[in-house]
Amino acid sequence: MLYGSRRRDRFECSEVIDVSCRPLPVNTLHQDGTGRFPVTRLFVMEDWSDCLDVAVQIARRAGQVVQSAVKQEKQVSSKSTPTDLVTEADHQVEELIISTLRDKYPSHRFIGEESSAAGVKCELTDAPTWIIDPIDGTCNFVHRYRNHHILCLNHRVNMFLSSQHTILHFQFPHGGGEHRICCKERDVSKALILTEIGAKRDPATLDIFLGNMKKLLSAPTHGVRIIGSSTLALCHIASGAAEAYYQYGLHCWDIAAAAVIIREAGGCVMDTTGGPLDLMSRRVVAAGTREIADYVVKQLQPINYGRDDTDPDGLA
Numbered sequence: 001m002l003y004g005s006r007r008r009d010r011f012e013c014s015e016v017i018d019v020s021c022r023p024l025p026v027n028t029l030h031q032d033g034t035g036r037f038p039v040t041r042l043f044v045m046e047d048w049s050d051c052l053d054v055a056v057q058i059a060r061r062a063g064q065v066v067q068s069a070v071k072q073e074k075q076v077s078s079k080s081t082p083t084d085l086v087t088e089a090d091h092q093v094e095e096l097i098i099s100t101l102r103d104k105y106p107s108h109r110f111i112g113e114e115s116s117a118a119g120v121k122c123e124l125t126d127a128p129t130w131i132i133d134p135i136d137g138t139c140n141f142v143h144r145y146r147n148h149h150i151l152c153l154n155h156r157v158n159m160f161l162s163s164q165h166t167i168l169h170f171q172f173p174h175g176g177g178e179h180r181i182c183c184k185e186r187d188v189s190k191a192l193i194l195t196e197i198g199a200k201r202d203p204a205t206l207d208i209f210l211g212n213m214k215k216l217l218s219a220p221t222h223g224v225r226i227i228g229s230s231t232l233a234l235c236h237i238a239s240g241a242a243e244a245y246y247q248y249g250l251h252c253w254d255i256a257a258a259a260v261i262i263r264e265a266g267g268c269v270m271d272t273t274g275g276p277l278d279l280m281s282r283r284v285v286a287a288g289t290r291e292i293a294d295y296v297v298k299q300l301q302p303i304n305y306g307r308d309d310t311d312p313d314g315l316a
């Protein structure tokens with residue numbers, strides 16, 4: 001996923017296409033029945049239009065790497081915990097994205113999941129910065145459970161791109177997207193809520209995690225789902241396929257692009273305290289409506305995962 005933001009630029013939804021030109025599954029990211037996102041106008045600031053072309057090309061190449069790797073035997077290692085998995089494909093895709101973009105845009109900066117795991121400081125400045133999750137849903141990828149995406153965001157260019165089964169270009173007017181596609185449900189008893197587990201599995205953390213889920217299930221809501229890809233789940237909020245998402249323990253590369261997509265689709269993204277989202281905080285609540293988001297915020301007991309920018313091992 002490649003995304004960038006220039007705050008006052010207009011940007012509008014262009015299209016959702018499938019890498020192999022197959023129709024997208026209904027409800028994967030949008031539901032117009034054709035597998036196509038309603039195409040409107042494409043507007044890219046001249047400065048950054050080149051970035052979009054490059055992003056599309058890289059995403060296609062990275063998507064091919066992942067699609068070919070998914071069928072093969074994988075070398076699986078763990079990072080911060082035994083459940084925090086990484087494969088050769090994660091490294092290969094991140095290297096492909098960073099090396100290509102660095103050649104093309106020497107002044108741009110990078111925050112990458114696997115580079116951070118290797119000790120590169122996770123530092124977000126005002127410089128154009130690409131935030132990269134080479135495979136989101138690595139555990140799914142390892143098990144061939146097909147919910148995984150390549151995610152990369154450019155912090156200063158209005159574009160976002162995801163590649164695995166899909167390539168997405170979303171370009172919206174900041175703060176005023178015309179495509180209000182998030183669910184507008186305000187009644188939590190009619191909500192489907194998504195979450196992810198996080199890498200910590202000690203008994204105290206799991207008690208809090210299960211307690212939070214129990215509260216939301218007993219609201220009652222229609223249900224709680226865990227699909228194994230934070231960003232895909234967040235994109236489901238943008239698409240209107242679910243009403244809310246919350247998580248402790250995700251990273252800036254899981255949230256960054258999806259947060260913009262949700263906002264521009266008319267939804268809200270915030271901190272688990274109800275305050276503004278802090279990209280480095282490793283926690284998030286997102287929803288189609290403020291009412292549902294506020295309800296979720298009130299139910300949650302926090303889990304401390306530290307911060308991406310100050311706790312590189314991620315287990316503070």
Ligand SMILES: O=P(O)(O)OC(CO)CO
Nearest residue numbers: 135136137138228229230
């Ligand atoms: O598979 P990844 O990139 O580790 O991401 C996990 C959450 O951090 C699933 O979204």
Ligand SMILES: [Mg+2]
Nearest residue numbers: 133136137254
């Ligand atoms: Mg991820």
Ligand SMILES: [Mg+2]
Nearest residue numbers: 133134135136
């Ligand atoms: Mg990843």
